[in-house]
Amino acid sequence: MSELAVDVSNLNYKYPDGTWALRNVSLKVYAxxxxxxxxxxxxxxxxxxxxxxxxLTPTEGTIHIFGKKVIEKNxxxxxxxxxxxxxxxxxxxxxxxxxxxxxxxxxxxxxxxxxxxxxxxxxxxxxxxxxxxxxxxxxxxxxxxxxxxxxxxxxxxxxxxxxxxxxxxxxxxxxxxxxxxxxxxxxxxxxxxxxxxxxxxxxxxxxxxxxxxxxxxxxxxxxxxxxxxxxxxxxxxxKLPLVGQLFHNLESNHKLPLYGGLPITIGSAEEKILELLGRNKK
Ligand SMILES: Nc1ncnc2c1ncn2[C@@H]1O[C@H](COP(=O)(O)OP(=O)(O)OP(=O)(O)O)[C@@H](O)[C@H]1O
Ligand SMILES: [Mg+2]
Missing domain, CATH: 3.40.50.300 (P-loop containing nucleotide triphosphate hydrolases)
Structure with missing residues (x-):
């Protein structure tokens, strides 16, 4: 597992006007x-x-960047x-x-x-x-x-x-x-x-x-x-990405078999179509 780049733990953020814009956000992102x-x-x-x-400074909770806490002195x-x-x-x-x-x-x-x-x-x-x-x-x-x-x-x-x-x-x-x-x-x-x-x-x-x-x-x-x-x-x-929407429609309206999941990018759609046509990608 690579190094932890961002570690957000129970972050809450309130703007000065009282709006709570973040509630109990926790997230880890790796390098x-x-x-x-x-x-x-x-x-x-x-x-x-x-x-x-x-x-912005967290109202509650902590954020660490590569192990360093996000506070004024850092x-x-x-x-x-x-x-x-x-x-x-x-x-x-x-x-x-x-x-x-x-x-x-x-x-x-x-x-x-x-x-x-x-x-x-x-x-x-x-x-x-x-x-x-x-x-x-x-x-x-x-x-x-x-x-x-x-x-x-x-x-x-x-x-x-x-x-x-x-x-x-x-x-x-x-x-x-x-x-x-x-x-x-x-x-x-x-x-x-x-x-x-x-x-x-x-x-x-x-x-x-x-x-x-x-x-x-x-x-x-x-x-x-x-x-x-x-x-x-x-x-x-x-919504689904447009490519995904197209395949979803084909599946639900025309029973197109979609083993292996819905393609969501042009690249994966291309592969799926070739697979359905029984052809290999060059
Ligand atoms: N300076 C501010 N004072 C008070 N409330 C704010 C302030 N800035 C943003 N907000 C509120 O905080 C919430 C989150 O706003 P934010 O700008 O983070 O949303 P966003 O997901 O980036 O939206 P968008 O896709 O429109 O950029 C919204 O309800 C917004 O009205
Ligand atoms: Mg925004």
Missing amino acids: GESVLLLGISGVGKSTLLMNLNGL LREIRRRVGFVFQNPENQLFCPTLWDDVAFGPINMGLSQEEVEERVDWALKLVGLKAYAEKPPHHLSFGEKRRAAIATILSMEPDILLLDEPTANLDPKGVENIISILRDISSKGKTIIIATHDVNILPQITDRTVIMYNGKIKAVGRTAEILSDIATLEKYGL
């Missing part, structure tokens, strides 16, 4: 895992992410290890040039000029914005801003990446870009937690899915299992 934090609007996804890197180290990509990239870009924005974190960490340059170069290349280094961030398109915001976090080389709705408001190409960046980051052994309400986009890159509802965790399991469990999804206001 190198990619986790989808799924739930309809207002269930507490962003609040949970903000507690994980100390932007915040500097926690923030170095846990990077948070906000839903709105504009919250993360405030320097005169993109280069400055991506260099901001590494400079603050006290890295040498050479190391800073290396990291900025690497992060901008990874998100495909190397050619835009000298541009003012407010001149970038929305999709480019999203990738730029990811680069500002990657340059700090966090071990854990929290992303809040990273594919919202992007065109299909933009979504594809983000998926490929996240795949790349995940293959480097980073731990990733992604909050979203979209069941269609990110299952292909996440190992486990956590369903939240009304401030609580309601289901945790392998993504392929959770996202093909129609009863659980519907109970919490969610």
Whole structure:
């Protein structure tokens, strides 16, 4: 079993106006895992992410990051290890040039000029914005801003990446870009937690899915299992991914045999269709 990256224990969070946004949340995430934090609007996804890197302080309960408790005196180290990509990239870009924005974190960490340059170069290349280094961030398109915001976090080389709705408001190409960046980051052994309400986009890159509802965790399991469990999804206001819906309809309306479960990604659907046609995948 790999190292425990995130350990949330009986976390409750109350906003100053009295709203209890998280109730008795417990969750363990292991190093190198990619986790989808799924739930309809207002269930507490962003609040949970903000507690994980100390932007918000638990009202009750504890959070440990690689064994270190998230409390005031550890915040500097926690923030170095846990990077948070906000839903709105504009919250993360405030320097005169993109280069400055991506260099901001590494400079603050006290890295040498050479190391800073290396990291900025690497992060901008990874998100495909190397050619835009000298541009003012407010001149970038929305999709480019999203990738730029990811680069500002990657340059700090966090071990854990929290992303809040990273594919919202992007065109299909933009979504594809983000998926490929996240795949790349995940293959480097980073731990990733992604909050979203979209069941269609990110299952292909996440190992486990956590369903939240009304401030609580309601289901945790392998993504392929959770996202093909129609009863659980519907109970919490969610739907099957479109691919899964198609196969579910074929099964219930036309008795299509689905041994081995409902496919929920294009890739698994492709395999299933070939299997049903008696052909092997090339
Ligand atoms: N600053 C705040 N003060 C009071 N209540 C808040 C505040 N921010 C969020 N809430 C409430 O806390 C609950 C959880 O909000 P949160 O933003 O975490 O949900 P979410 O799952 O991220 O939703 P979405 O998918 O719409 O982003 C909601 O009921 C919301 O109204
Ligand atoms: Mg949110």
